[in-house]
Amino acid sequence: MTPNFKIDHANCADCPIRHRAVCAHCEVDELEELEGIKYYRSFEAGQTIIWSGDQMNFVGSVVSGIASLTQTMEDGRTQMVGLLLPSDFVGRPGRDSAPYDVLATTDLVMCCFRKKPFEELMNKTPHIAHRLLQMTLDELDAAREWMLVLGRKTAREKIASLLSIIARRDASVGPKTSTEPIVFDLPLTREAMADYLGLTLETVSRQISALKKDKVIELEGKRHVTIPDMGRLMDEAGDDSDGGFLV
Amino acid sequence: MTPNFKIDHANCADCPIRHRAVCAHCEVDELEELEGIKYYRSFEAGQTIIWSGDQMNFVGSVVSGIASLTQTMEDGRTQMVGLLLPSDFVGRPGRDSAPYDVLATTDLVMCCFRKKPFEELMNKTPHIAHRLLQMTLDELDAAREWMLVLGRKTAREKIASLLSIIARRDASVGPKTSTEPIVFDLPLTREAMADYLGLTLETVSRQISALKKDKVIELEGKRHVTIPDMGRLMDEAGDDSDGGFLV
DNA sequence: CGATTTTTTGACATCGATCAAAAGCAGTGG
DNA sequence: CCACTGCTTTTGATCGATGTCAAAAAATCG
Numbered sequence: 001m002t003p004n005f006k007i008d009h010a011n012c013a014d015c016p017i018r019h020r021a022v023c024a025h026c027e028v029d030e031l032e033e034l035e036g037i038k039y040y041r042s043f044e045a046g047q048t049i050i051w052s053g054d055q056m057n058f059v060g061s062v063v064s065g066i067a068s069l070t071q072t073m074e075d076g077r078t079q080m081v082g083l084l085l086p087s088d089f090v091g092r093p094g095r096d097s098a099p100y101d102v103l104a105t106t107d108l109v110m111c112c113f114r115k116k117p118f119e120e121l122m123n124k125t126p127h128i129a130h131r132l133l134q135m136t137l138d139e140l141d142a143a144r145e146w147m148l149v150l151g152r153k154t155a156r157e158k159i160a161s162l163l164s165i166i167a168r169r170d171a172s173v174g175p176k177t178s179t180e181p182i183v184f185d186l187p188l189t190r191e192a193m194a195d196y197l198g199l200t201l202e203t204v205s206r207q208i209s210a211l212k213k214d215k216v217i218e219l220e221g222k223r224h225v226t227i228p229d230m231g232r233l234m235d236e237a238g239d240d241s242d243g244g245f246l247v
Numbered sequence: 248m249t250p251n252f253k254i255d256h257a258n259c260a261d262c263p264i265r266h267r268a269v270c271a272h273c274e275v276d277e278l279e280e281l282e283g284i285k286y287y288r289s290f291e292a293g294q295t296i297i298w299s300g301d302q303m304n305f306v307g308s309v310v311s312g313i314a315s316l317t318q319t320m321e322d323g324r325t326q327m328v329g330l331l332l333p334s335d336f337v338g339r340p341g342r343d344s345a346p347y348d349v350l351a352t353t354d355l356v357m358c359c360f361r362k363k364p365f366e367e368l369m370n371k372t373p374h375i376a377h378r379l380l381q382m383t384l385d386e387l388d389a390a391r392e393w394m395l396v397l398g399r400k401t402a403r404e405k406i407a408s409l410l411s412i413i414a415r416r417d418a419s420v421g422p423k424t425s426t427e428p429i430v431f432d433l434p435l436t437r438e439a440m441a442d443y444l445g446l447t448l449e450t451v452s453r454q455i456s457a458l459k460k461d462k463v464i465e466l467e468g469k470r471h472v473t474i475p476d477m478g479r480l481m482d483e484a485g486d487d488s489d490g491g492f493l494v
Numbered sequence: 495c496g497a498t499t500t501t502t503t504g505a506c507a508t509c510g511a512t513c514a515a516a517a518g519c520a521g522t523g524g
Numbered sequence: 525c526c527a528c529t530g531c532t533t534t535t536g537a538t539c540g541a542t543g544t545c546a547a548a549a550a551a552t553c554g
Contacts (some may be wrong), residue, residue, distance in 0.1 A: 039333035071395045073485055079398040092384050099388055129376055136383045137339050143390040144328035148318045150397035151326040151445025155537055181512065190533065198398025203510055221531070222518090224463055238320055402542065437501065452502055469501070469551075485554055 010040060016112070020087035021061040021136060024125040033125075037117045043067075043104035049090070050102040058112045061093025064189045065108030070195065080196040082139070085169055089135055093119050095194055150198045153238055158197040159207040160236035163217065167227055182227040191226045211236070257287060262358070267334035268308040269382060284364045288349035290314075296337070297349040305359045306338025312355030313434045316347045318444065327443040329386070334415055336382055340366050354433055395476075397445045400485055405444040406454040408484035410464065411468040414474055429474040458483070 012031050014016060023034055040063070043049055046114050050056060060134035062084050071153060081100060084090060087183040088112065090102060094243040113121075122128045186193075190208075211217045216236055219227040227233050234240075259265060259278050287310070289432055290296055296314060297303060309331050316329035328347060331337060336359065337349060360368075370373045396408050417431040433440075437455075441448040458464050463483055465473040475479050481487075 054394070054427065056364055066397070069391070071391070073395070073399065074487065077399045079395040081394045082478070094381055100391065123377075126370070126373065129373070129380065130370075133376065134341055136387060137342070137381065140383060140387050140390060143387060143394065144316070144318070144347065146258045146325040147328045147390065147393060147397055148320070152320065152324045161550085197530075200511060201533080202512085205532095206510090238322075240321065240417075436499095448501080449503085451542085451543060452500095453542095456502075 011035075012038075015063070017061060017063055017087040017111075021111075022089050022128060022131050023061075025131045026125070027127065028051060030125050030127060033121055034106050034113070034128075035162050037113050037121070039112055041110050041112050043108040043110070044104050045108075046103055047104045047108075048101060049104055049108075049110075050098045052098055052101045055096060056091055056098050057115055059093060059118050060110045061110035062086050062088050062108040063111050066101050066105040067108055067110075068105045068192065068196075071100050071102060071103055078195050079198060080192065081143070083196065084089070088139075089132065091115065093122055093132070105192060109110065111189045154198055155197075155203050155207050156210065156236065158199060159193070159204065160216070160233055161239070162193060162197060162226065163211075163227070164230070164233050164239070167225075167230065168235070182230055184225055186223045186225055258282075259285075262310070264308060264310055264358075266309075268358075269336050269375060269378050270308075272378045273372070273448050274374065276392045277372050277374060280368055281360070281375075284360050284368070286359055287418065288357050288359050290355040290357070292351055292355075294351045294355075295348060296351055296355075296357075297345045299345055301336055302343060303345050303361055306336070306340060306362055306365050307357045307359035309333050309335050309356050310356040310382040312353040314355055314357075315350050315352045315439065315443075317350060318347050325442050325446060328390070330443065335386075336360065340369055340447070341358065352439060386490065398455070402446055402450050403457065403483065404455050404485045405446060406451065406458060407463070407480055408486070409440060409444060410458075410472065410474070411480050411484050411486070412476070414472075414477065414480070421475050429477055431472055433470045433472055 012023070015021075018024070022033060026034065042059075043065075051070070067084040067088075067090065068080050069084070070078050070080045072078045083105075084102075093115070107168070134235065149158055150160055153161060155175050166186070167182045167184060170182075188196070190201045190204045193199075194204045197204065197209075208217075208219075212219055215228070216232055220226075256369075259270070259282050260269075265271070267457065270278060285307075288307075289311075292312075299311070299318070305404055311333055314331040314335075314337065315327050316331070317325050317327045319325045329474065331349075340362070369379070388416075400408060413433070414429045414431060417429075437448045439450045440446075441451045444451065446454075455464075455466075459466050462475070463480055
């Protein structure tokens, strides 16, 4: 059913997400135990990783690519409720069924653990449990920030907010000042952006065009974005313009 | 500044939230340790418990009353991002400043712990850490369900969703069937509901009047609500009508 | 009972949704 | 290389749900 392939024997020491994922605080011996139960799975863009309501028999970390969590109403309206970037964790220890669909938005590689062994390991490894709590609190903060976006921001502010979030996560390796331009590729289609923002794809398209016309962003093709002035973008997002960078 | 008073020496064994709060899984000896560092604080309706950006030097559980988490934009637009009912936890171990305002929506009693001792106790007490992770995952689920409400539901569906959530949490002690009427008092003003739902208070008022006219709800005064048919209300909310009760 | 807050109701404006069509772009096979 | 197909994105015209502004009504409180 799921055309995925395995990448066995990859070494945790070389892992690109080693220092940010759920295993970030693990000692060498703990890491060895994790290494013993882990396996890799790849998914193609567009594939469904987990269906809402399904039994979840594994948990894991996004190694590369982007996944999304979405909720769908009976009549087809859909809302994205989470965007999972590399190092983010998928799954909920202690629960057996998934509350939302998990989709591969791009080609994706995950580092998986069968749920049962992971839970047992977690129970005897405070480093993992502690890290998972921290990550869950971070996700809760992100979800609540997104509630403000969904509930109170205008379409233009919503687009600017999404762009600034992607820019910030993407640029965390890049320059630290807010004066240098930031460049990145949009990993989402207009429709996925609309589902994230509670808009229609037409409105997304119009607002992106408007931001481009007003020189808040530059576009090469449909996906390659340049932010000449991050402060300007954050003003457009309705956020405190210095909150993100200086704190 | 904060006119609060203390209720010392209350016994954990008699605590009304004992079985649902962060201390739910504690053994007798763990409970004694918690009892040693706890203290009670009362807040009046409308009081701010914690300001966004403030140092948080305590964490704790809501014992009675309702608190809300709200985010405010520079121009005054506000969005409620959390509704804390009795047994819910306030505070984030490991973080030092609050990301949102915490307000007492009604008169409120909290069972507090100074943050530092609580964190230390948590680190040596897996029962507490584990329970807190479970509660945080529950909050994350609730936040994500709310994202669907904010992003994709109509004003009428939003009101119906809020009523059904309050009804469900209120009625968890009450009858288990969906055929008996459910009765409760709304703990929120129209304005607070508007802030929760991303609406204006006028729209909230109009939609409540409409639901009343259509016999989905009955009102005595402005706050006392009767739900004659819970299934009907959940249809109006756009939810699967049996999801909440049978699962 | 008067003062203040909360809620309702009305008239009107607007932002974003909807419906429709065209344009751009990628892949496929002849 | 081009014609064909399907998908994404843009653009245009129109409509309707919800916001805004204003005032009255109801509830609460001293």
